[in-house]
Amino acid sequence: MDVFAAGAAIFSYVSNLQNPFQAPVNSTCLPPATTADWAALNQTVGGRLYPGRPWTHHCFSTFDGEPKEQDAEACAHVQKNFFDHFARADAFGSYSVQSYESCIATSEQCELNWLNPADPVAYGEAKHCKQGSVPDYYVDVKGQDDVIAALQFVKERDVPLVIKNTGHDFKGRSSAPGSLALWTHNLNSLKHEPEFVPEDCPSQPAENAITVGAGAIWQHVYEFTASHGLDIAGGADQTVGAAGGWLQGGGHSPLSPVYGMGADRVLQYKVVTVDGVPRTVNACQNPDLFWALRGGGGGTFAVVLEATMKVFPAKSLRVASINWPIDRENVKAMLPMVLEKMTGLASQGWAGYFTPSLGNLILINPLLNFKEAQDTVQPLIDLSVSLGGVSNVTEYPNFLTWFNDYAVGKSGQQDPVGLPHAFVSRLIPEKNHRTTESRAELLDALMNAYDNSDFFQLHMTMPFGFKDTDIKETSVNPIWRSTLYQVILVNVWMYDSTLEDKKAAYAKSTKAINYLRDVTPDSGTYHNEADVHEPSHEAAFWGENYERLLQIKEKYDPTRILDCWHCVGWKGPSSPRFKCYI
Numbered sequence: 001m002d003v004f005a006a007g008a009a010i011f012s013y014v015s016n017l018q019n020p021f022q023a024p025v026n027s028t029c030l031p032p033a034t035t036a037d038w039a040a041l042n043q044t045v046g047g048r049l050y051p052g053r054p055w056t057h058h059c060f061s062t063f064d065g066e067p068k069e070q071d072a073e074a075c076a077h078v079q080k081n082f083f084d085h086f087a088r089a090d091a092f093g094s095y096s097v098q099s100y101e102s103c104i105a106t107s108e109q110c111e112l113n114w115l116n117p118a119d120p121v122a123y124g125e126a127k128h129c130k131q132g133s134v135p136d137y138y139v140d141v142k143g144q145d146d147v148i149a150a151l152q153f154v155k156e157r158d159v160p161l162v163i164k165n166t167g168h169d170f171k172g173r174s175s176a177p178g179s180l181a182l183w184t185h186n187l188n189s190l191k192h193e194p195e196f197v198p199e200d201c202p203s204q205p206a207e208n209a210i211t212v213g214a215g216a217i218w219q220h221v222y223e224f225t226a227s228h229g230l231d232i233a234g235g236a237d238q239t240v241g242a243a244g245g246w247l248q249g250g251g252h253s254p255l256s257p258v259y260g261m262g263a264d265r266v267l268q269y270k271v272v273t274v275d276g277v278p279r280t281v282n283a284c285q286n287p288d289l290f291w292a293l294r295g296g297g298g299g300t301f302a303v304v305l306e307a308t309m310k311v312f313p314a315k316s317l318r319v320a321s322i323n324w325p326i327d328r329e330n331v332k333a334m335l336p337m338v339l340e341k342m343t344g345l346a347s348q349g350w351a352g353y354f355t356p357s358l359g360n361l362i363l364i365n366p367l368l369n370f371k372e373a374q375d376t377v378q379p380l381i382d383l384s385v386s387l388g389g390v391s392n393v394t395e396y397p398n399f400l401t402w403f404n405d406y407a408v409g410k411s412g413q414q415d416p417v418g419l420p421h422a423f424v425s426r427l428i429p430e431k432n433h434r435t436t437e438s439r440a441e442l443l444d445a446l447m448n449a450y451d452n453s454d455f456f457q458l459h460m461t462m463p464f465g466f467k468d469t470d471i472k473e474t475s476v477n478p479i480w481r482s483t484l485y486q487v488i489l490v491n492v493w494m495y496d497s498t499l500e501d502k503k504a505a506y507a508k509s510t511k512a513i514n515y516l517r518d519v520t521p522d523s524g525t526y527h528n529e530a531d532v533h534e535p536s537h538e539a540a541f542w543g544e545n546y547e548r549l550l551q552i553k554e555k556y557d558p559t560r561i562l563d564c565w566h567c568v569g570w571k572g573p574s575s576p577r578f579k580c581y582i
Contacts, residue, residue, distance in 0.1 A: 033157040048140040054110035055094035060129035082117040089166035089239035099420030100172040102132040103580035111495040135181035160577040165241035173564035176577040187213035198282035226400035230311040233259040243307035245298030249528040250476040260466040263294040265310040271302035274561040295476035315366035318373035324389035326359040346464040354458035362412030422506040424513040424531035445515040452512035455490035477543040
């Protein structure tokens, strides 16, 4: 069964459905603060403190052990839009990975059946809705004063703090039981600054740039830049936050071969550090923090309010859609040629996604003309056609036009949301492709990984051919510069799975990725899209940059107010906020 195909849905834009502020919920994870404390915080932030609720709670007749009325209309909305990226992004109590709404380790959850969200068995009278890992409260952040008030509150009351934008997070860093969340989703301003100079940096050249609020999502950023005739290196899913974990964690993009990573293009941040001080962060002000925020990870060093990034004149795209009948043997037939041509494709500016569950390799290129593009990929087209596929090269006038087709499945397809899963990944270096023997070894590892995964995909979105950067200016793991692609592997479980079922899914993912770890011992992985059980995660995520990042963490957040799983300087799994991880 193609479990990811089961997540397909029609995309539609909807409004957030959240209840107004109430007294603290009857939760076993209730933070150590009184009703009066929460009410005072609510007043301080202008009445924008709200109780967190799982998005699906409307369908249930109990919540945390107390009876409640089902809301049939709200439940129908959730069911209809269960796989809708925008609906999930706009609801505070929803996450792109359904399992991070729940407490995975204890099965305290409020989950619908993702194979059929309308299945009444999942939310019938015998089923109970639990708070899970959804934060007990959140502040709908409108500006720096809200952040300052929340930081002061969590320090005084010893309440865990998380930062959430859209919840498009594969490691659960924006959820935590018993926590207060800063919801930055509505800080979504967009501003074009054609001659931007970082503040107090008069020696810096003026750059064509845009400034985005912390809540801006890539769909809206791409629409904005296209309206100004511009391109930007951004994420591949519509609702990924542009200035959040994607950018602060490095940020790979379908345009990375041409423009580099997001961390290469950021010029300035506006942040609040945990001491409650608003700061401008760039190459001239707080340069150590600027370096850390260019690859060190989101939710770790400061609360980002906005970011300014370079943009470039828009280019047309040549797009190769290479297809074959969905079959394991066809995957095994296509992969050897893909591996043989991978270095050349990356050097010529090609980027894209190899997705066996779709029987598709989608490639985009803004550098080559149509004939050059056609000639480059013709051998792949010929092979796919010989297998029974229909493949071609087309042209798009700009990135947004292609991205809109990609988002709805007309030209490749973005990954679905709403499933629980054990996600792992690995960065595959160029050196593994240099000889016939090394490619054969890699092919064997890839096919073994494929055979042990519910979902398998190659992200050919690396900055391999991009040279317009000094890699020492960012904290991105240097391994990225010699990497050709990232492999992601996923195993899922059902909404009513036992703890043993979930452990089995994680174990299967570990087995799958170990085939690739074994043949790439000196490589690493992208910490935004990584195994939650990644061994030696500090080296795998940041390599030689980790020690300096840890020093900066000690300087700006010595008491670990901003703590998250496998982030720089995390407290470790014994902290109560991490009790839901297996």
